[in-house]
Amino acid sequence: MKGGNDVIDERSLLLLGILMAQSAHxxxxxxxxxxxxxxxxxxxxxxxxxxxxxxxxxxxxxxxxEQAGNRPPRKVYSITPEGIEQFQSLLRQNLEHPDSPIYKGDVGLMFLDHLPKDEVAHHLQQRLQRLQEQMNLFQKGLSHSHAAGIQLSLEHRLLHMQLEVDWLERIAAQLQSSTDEKTVQ
Amino acid sequence: MKGGNDVIDERSLLLLGILMAQSAHxxxxxxxxxxxxxxxxxxxxxxxxxxxxxxxxxxxxxxxxEQAGNRPPRKVYSITPEGIEQFQSLLRQNLEHPDSPIYKGDVGLMFLDHLPKDEVAHHLQQRLQRLQEQMNLFQKGLSHSHAAGIQLSLEHRLLHMQLEVDWLERIAAQLQSSTDEKTVQ
DNA sequence: CCGGCAATAGTCAATCATAACTAATTATAA
DNA sequence: TTATAATTAGTTATGATTGACTATTGCCGG
Structure with missing residues (x-):
């Protein structure tokens, strides 16, 4: 009978959440x-x-x-009472289960022994720079006029970004200095 | 001419990286x-x-x-010189580009206003507990006998886990106390 | 006033990913 | 010794995902 939809799909939660505010096409x-x-x-x-x-x-x-003029027709979606219950159920599950984010960069880290240390240091320097740019953009878009939940999620994201920046600075410097040692004979 | 494979796929990098150590089936x-x-x-x-x-x-x-006895045949994969170059190229890209991990939990956070505060606090408490268990497991598997790169990637992961734990503790406590206020009239 | 670019709105053919499957081999224990 | 489960090894049918596409309207410069 192909068991039901008990999978936690954060994308459905997201869509339902958006529809909780208002119907939309x-x-x-x-x-x-x-x-x-x-x-x-x-x-x-x-x-x-x-x-x-x-x-x-x-x-x-x-x-x-919905047909407005003779443009391509719009599909307007509205949440139903059952949808609201589903939303709450998904929300509860999402809140109580930690997620295990995947850091794609860890794959590279794992193999960094295959490249000269100073080259690795250089690449990580690059990464740091790009990350800082990303973070600036992110912070620019960070207004304080959001609902509590939105605010919280943005701050959460920012914390991890900041950790990443700090970590990269530390590691890049470490690699740098350890190659300097060698260089300085 | 359908431009080439310049996409950074960390999964190919991973597979090639494994084959850098030795051929394997x-x-x-x-x-x-x-x-x-x-x-x-x-x-x-x-x-x-x-x-x-x-x-x-x-x-x-x-x-x-490769046929051993009459079991199902094995497919033994070995990296080629071109593969080694590809590996290095993917590795460089992986190292210089920050990744934007997706935190599925942020979706739930965004909508937390749709649930009573004390319930949210409860769920996040749950999340915290499960996360701490995960982290214990992770730390148990954390030996110090790895190559530098592996070590680094494990530490990186652990840092983010620890941040997540600290953050959850803070937020859960905050929500708790803010509902207490109300409760205590 | 008209040519082209951006925005609006959604569909679908093609690709991607994987759960479920086949099938042999080797413990495991009854 | 003989089912039964676990391990080894890979394939495939199916479902999930999305890049590329269709089509209309609005807008802006020349």
């Missing part, structure tokens, strides 16, 4: 995600439509197609 | 990943085979099928 939802949730999710437009339509089949949202 | 590789790299990658067996065979087509590895 697909484009709105995807536009919002692209412009504001770059750091929160990697979901793509076509996937969002798939998930929304699937949630419609499950009765968590309703779709009604 | 598919099962060995996958077994190693499953048992040791739980926190580093999410690649699955079937995917690893796909990538390995694709890299064979690209000339980065060679496959030769």
């Amino acid at each position: 697909g484009y709105q939802i995807n536009d919002f995600i692209e412009k504001n949730l770059l750091y929160v999710t990697e979901i793509k437009k076509a996937t969002a439509y798939v998930l929304l339509d699937r949630m419609a089949l499950s009765g968590f949202v309703t779709v009604h197609t | 598919g099962y060995q590789i996958n077994d190693f990943i499953e048992k040791n790299l739980l926190y580093v990658t999410e690649i699955k067996k079937a995917t690893a085979y796909v990538l390995l065979d694709r890299m064979a087509l690209s000339g980065f590895v060679t496959v030769h099928t």
Whole structure:
């Protein structure tokens, strides 16, 4: 009977969460995600439509197609009472389970012995610089006019970014100095 | 002409990196990943085979099928000189580009206003507990007999885990006390 | 006033990823 | 000794994901 949907999919949670605020059509939802949730999710437009339509089949949202003028028709999604319950259930699960983020950079770290130390130091210096730029951008977009939850998630993200910067500074300096030793004979 | 493979795929880097140490057959590789790299990658067996065979087509590895007794035949993969270059190239890219890890938990955080504060506090308490258990396990598996790079990547991971624990403790306590205020009239 | 670029809105063919499967071999214990 | 489970080894059918595409409207400069 192909057991049900007890998987914690943060993307459905996200979509339902957006619909908790107000009904919206697909484009709105995807536009919002692209412009504001770059750091929160990697979901793509076509996937969002798939998930929304699937949630419609499950009765968590309703779709009604709206024609404005003679543009391409809009699919307007609204959350249902069952959808609200699903949202709360997913939210609870998301809150109580720690996630294990994957740091793709760790793969490189693992193999850093295969490159000369000074080259590694150089590359990590690069990484640091780019990261600092990213962080500046991130901080610029950081207004204080958000709901408590949004604020919290942004601060959380920032903390990890800052840790990463500090760590990179430390490690890069370490590698640098340890190659200097050799260089200085 | 469908531009080439300049995408930074940390999974290929990982596979090539493993083959840098010694040739191995598919099962060995996958077994190693499953048992040791739980926190580093999410690649699955079937995917690893796909990538390995694709890299064979690209000339980065060679496959030769080996028959031991009359068991299912083994596919033994070895890295080629071109593969070594590819490995170094991917490694450099991996080292110089910061990754933007996705914290799935941030989705839940964003919507925490939709639940009573004390309930949120409770769930986050749960999360904290589970995370601490995870961290204990992780630290147990943390021997000091690794190559410098492995060591570094493990420490990196641990730092972020520790930050997460500290952060959760702080936030959970904050929510707790702010609901206490109300409760205490 | 018209050519082209950006924004709006969604679909779909092609690729990607993996759960589930096959199948032999070797403990494990009954 | 003989089922039964666990390990070894890889393949495939299916479902998930998304890059590329269609199409209309609005806007701006020349």
